[in-house]
Amino acid sequence: MKDYVPLIETGLWVIFATMALIVFMKPVKERIESGASFEAGPAGIKFGELERKVDALGDAVSRLFLxxxxxxxxxNLKKLTSGNFGNYVMGSALERELRHLRDIGYIRVHSISSVPPEGENLSQYVSVTEAGSQFVALREKAAAERNKKPENTQTSY
Structure with a gap:
């Protein structure tokens, strides 16, 4: 029987820990899901606050990317997305932009050097990819949201 005492003690601790987990799990889960800030661990990490800061940082990075x-x-990408770019003259700046947009996957063009030096509609030779369309849509959405917010709001980190 003496050999079983450590086993029984360990079993009791496991049962106690399981009971504590069952009792405290529901309130902690509810606080996490509600977004309430709570402190945990010896470092005193405030989880709700941390999550809000990470969300704000993610928003800032998204705005920067756009x-x-x-x-x-x-x-120019926006005009190409419309399908009617309009009149163009293929100067070095437009050519450089088209090459960049093609390289990052926002447009499709058979060959930039085969596009006539000027014309009535560049969209005849260049089409926008799904990624390019999504970029334009996201940037438009960000601009619309920025116009809705009061100008005095500023996110701090």
């Missing part, structure tokens, strides 16, 4: 493209290049 503005890594110059305004002129974005406007």
């Amino acid at each position: 503005h890594t493209m110059s305004g002129q290049m974005y406007e």
